[in-house]
Ligand SMILES: Nc1ncnc2c1ncn2[C@@H]1O[C@H](COP(=O)(O)OP(=O)(O)OP(=O)(O)O)[C@@H](O)[C@H]1O
């Protein structure tokens with residue numbers, strides 16, 4: 001596989017604060033790559049460096065071998081950026097916006113017309129091509145934001161939380177859009193806080209926390225590493241903190257957390273359910289409900305975002 005984005009020992013400081021701390025990462029051509037992490041992890045900072053909006057304090061970032069600092073102009077022609085805020089003009093029609101963004105990138109007018117046609121077709125916006133952009137629905141605006149980033153035919157499309165504020169139907173339509181763009185050969189780098197989205201859409205996922213990479217891999221690999229079973233126990237009166245400290249010390253328990261349903265336990269392989277239920281009993285807890293599932297990406301995320309990662 002050929003890399004398209006290469007990040008080498010990248011750091012970014014804002015005064016004394018380190019937003020990115022020695023991050024290295026390779027994204028292969030043609031993949032859909034998900035960048036996850038809690039608020040303030042450094043995702044947008046990384047994207048801003050890749051899209052030449054801010055300079056790194058240390059290290060390098062390359063797009064198709066071009067340094068985003070020293071070869072800024074050429075690097076920018078290879079990527080398309082979909083910022084969280086819409087970048088198009090409400091008072092222009094869809095076609096006019098595409099003409100504007102295409103011209104910004106120096107795409108010949110005849111070429112812009114040809115590409116607009118294809119892109120609007122792919123993003124199901126053709127019918128609205130003469131509508132003022134400000135009059136579009138939220139989902140259509142997101143798609144237009146993507147269309148504007150595609151007009152110069154970038155090799156990689158970078159999207160910062162594109163599905164915020166979309167209803168579930170529009171979100172699924174957005175996934176189809178992203179898949180269609182990827183199908184044409186465009187590499188995708190996407191940040192999201194929706195674990196289901198990351199799991200369904202991404203070939204690889206990277207979770208960051210406090211400016212550092214915590215874990216990277218295929219969604220299936222990450223979920224497998226989070227253990228064999230997740231058990232969720234609800235009991236009355238529900239003094240979960242006391243039980244948590246006892247359960248945590250069991251050999252096959254990878255981690256344990258209290259959530260709104262009760263106690264959630266990630267287990268390595270064996271299922272010491274009897275021992276766990278005995279601990280609840282010895283604390284005078286009456287079991288109300290026990291559920292057993294496979295780890296989800298959300299479990300992976302919660303561990304990665306927490307203080308410890310087992
Ligand atoms: N221009 C700036 N000046 C000072 N600090 C900044 C600046 N930009 C970002 N930061 C800080 O850097 C850290 C990382 O911010 P960043 O926006 O990259 O996080 P994020 O992972 O995108 O978070 P979110 O999920 O909330 O979008 C935060 O603590 C933020 O306050």
Ligand SMILES: [Mg+2]
Nearest residue numbers: 043044045160
């Ligand atoms: Mg952000």
